[in-house]
Amino acid sequence: MTEQLDSSGRLRHLLALEGLPRAALLRLLDRAQALRADAYAGSALRGTLAGKAVCNLFFEPSTRTRSSFQLAATRLGADTLNFDASTSSTKKGETAADTLRTLQAMGVHGFVVRHSEDGAVAALAQAAGAGTALVNAGDGRHAHPTQGLLDMLTLRQAKGPDFARLKVLIVGDVRHSRVARSDLHALRTLGAAEIRICGPQALLPDAATLAGCAVTQDLDAALDGVDAVMMLRLQRERMQQGLVASLQDYHRDYGLTVARLRRAAPDAVVLHPGPMNRGVEIDDAVADGPQSRVLAQVANGVAVRMAVLEELLG
Incomplete structure (x- = not known):
């Protein structure tokens, strides 16, 4: 992977x-x-990146x-520029790297990139010129x-800075989730006391991704005493047919309901990266309930992305 940090950190x-x-x-x-x-x-910080250009390069x-x-x-x-792949020259055969270089030649040196392929953003970072910064806004399953x-910030706001006290459960389609992989890396770095994973066997990733996690297919058991539950979207657009028997069966076995949530710690919080499949992985009463931090996650997203852009380009 392209080095993310310079010699000064x-x-x-x-x-x-x-x-x-x-x-x-x-x-x-x-x-x-x-x-x-x-x-x-x-508008107090409008001078921070004044005169600089940031392109949302979303494929x-x-x-x-x-x-x-x-x-x-x-x-x-x-x-800010918003790039729409559906109406761009990529439809005429232009590569993502050529698209980036074209925009770079116009004076754009901050790129927020979303791509369907694993590793695509790192490859673009290698093609970028000196002084150009890229942010991965999601690449494939990577x-x-x-x-x-923003998930860690939301957890810290709810539970305090000491992750060594936290038991965190991640539920659902971990196999196809780039969010789950980033959350797992962050939770390990911050020293979470226990990380539990629950989902159908067909939707679990390789053993290396799950290293150090307690893995089960029993959601009721997995919920016992946890401090935070991180629900994942069932990513039907990324999976092969047959990995889930039916949405009804999935909800029966892995859907988070109010009754199930009672097995967690009384002050447990619920997160979901969105968009939510209500009635599939999470019930309305949980998504909109007092323990939900879903909208706090959304709000924290702006602050987190400001912090990243400020450090990269400020």
């Missing part, structure tokens, strides 16, 4: 949370927490990530580092 790119030093991860979380007020409104659809990166760049005063950061 400053971010050059943010491609994955795997291998990111604990100090760098904590620095981004601390800065994001400090930026929360400016993330919601205001896959997105609502939350794309919108929050655009807001983050705007709050910091950057000029990584989604800013989602991992």
